[in-house]
Amino acid sequence: MLYYVDRFLYALLLLSVIIFIEIIFNFKRVTLLKIFLLSEVLCIGFICAGNIYCLNHPFNRWLIDFPTSILAILALFTYTVLYEHRLNRSVFIFGITVIFANIALYVVSSSIFGLSSDVNLIESKDLRYTIFASRTLIHCYFIYQMYKLYKKINSKYQSQNIYYQKIKNWSIFGVLSFFLLLPNRILKVLNITDNTVYILSFSIAFLFILLFILFRPRFLNRASLEIILSKAFNKDGQSKCTIADFEFQFYTKCFYLKIKTTLEEFGKEINLSPDLINKFVFQNYSTNFNDLVNKARVDYFVALVYDGKHTNFTIEGLAKLSGFGSRQNLYAQFKKFHGGNPSELMNSIGNQNISNLPNIR
Numbered sequence: 001m002l003y004y005v006d007r008f009l010y011a012l013l014l015l016s017v018i019i020f021i022e023i024i025f026n027f028k029r030v031t032l033l034k035i036f037l038l039s040e041v042l043c044i045g046f047i048c049a050g051n052i053y054c055l056n057h058p059f060n061r062w063l064i065d066f067p068t069s070i071l072a073i074l075a076l077f078t079y080t081v082l083y084e085h086r087l088n089r090s091v092f093i094f095g096i097t098v099i100f101a102n103i104a105l106y107v108v109s110s111s112i113f114g115l116s117s118d119v120n121l122i123e124s125k126d127l128r129y130t131i132f133a134s135r136t137l138i139h140c141y142f143i144y145q146m147y148k149l150y151k152k153i154n155s156k157y158q159s160q161n162i163y164y165q166k167i168k169n170w171s172i173f174g175v176l177s178f179f180l181l182l183p184n185r186i187l188k189v190l191n192i193t194d195n196t197v198y199i200l201s202f203s204i205a206f207l208f209i210l211l212f213i214l215f216r217p218r219f220l221n222r223a224s225l226e227i228i229l230s231k232a233f234n235k236d237g238q239s240k241c242t243i244a245d246f247e248f249q250f251y252t253k254c255f256y257l258k259i260k261t262t263l264e265e266f267g268k269e270i271n272l273s274p275d276l277i278n279k280f281v282f283q284n285y286s287t288n289f290n291d292l293v294n295k296a297r298v299d300y301f302v303a304l305v306y307d308g309k310h311t312n313f314t315i316e317g318l319a320k321l322s323g324f325g326s327r328q329n330l331y332a333q334f335k336k337f338h339g340g341n342p343s344e345l346m347n348s349i350g351n352q353n354i355s356n357l358p359n360i361r
Helices: 002-026 032-056 065-084 089-111 128-156 162-179 181-189 195-214 243-252 263-270 274-285 289-306 315-321 327-337 342-349
Strands: none
Touching (some): 002 195, 032 065, 065 162, 162 195, 243 263, 274 289, 289 315, 289 327, 289 342
């Protein structure tokens, strides 16, 4: 059985690396949610590597117990950010307290009780009951917070928002995945489970958590939670604007080339509120309004260069023609939506007359 557990841990370690890379490339925005998901995957990979090491070497609590505690805290942080759009103060204080309490406990066990890191503290006669009491309290608080989150997921957001509905089942699956860690953790605290069985059951829970992260709703990758979960996405706030109307005002009449391209100004053109415009743009173009404007400007700039306009204008002049307020702004958006920089594109085109121009709507 030990052999299969070892192979399973290697597979989980590889899966965690793949998911870590997938999040980096597919999650478009650097948000707290992205940071916490990456941290969870990193913790799982670290724990798997630690368990592989401990299967063939003495136990080390810094490799197993400590990152497991951090993983549980990250789960609370993730759900708090997901449903409250910020890191709840009480949850944050609890998480930091648990982390520092673990560090203090490990330091005390080594300096005062003389226990090396390869001794499982729950097996120590001097600290067994202290560990049992502290971890029981932590588990109770964790269960309480996860229960609160479950209630919020299952009832409060049941009918308010179409995007909450999409992540409801995903969120509940995540809660249940993390709950799989608790019974086995309690059995370990009580010291009534075999070490190999303990590692295997934990590994199965980790597999569910990794699948939970991998199969997250795709819209979480593309826009901020404030936009996705705003009241503009309520069922009773559906937009009456058609794609034809939107693209006529935005592309055909070249709204994106105007210097002042705010939501309010565009709202006057199509008679929609800023919230409804945000909703419409995200539902039909999978991005936000500002990014849609800047991408259209970059496409226009590229078309101008392919059309040979760079031989008649400076790069500042082309930036102005494309709707950018400055050369610096052009460079920043060009790198984001095209890659490289405008000068490289202009040098590569030279004075060639190329007929296949990039598409501008």
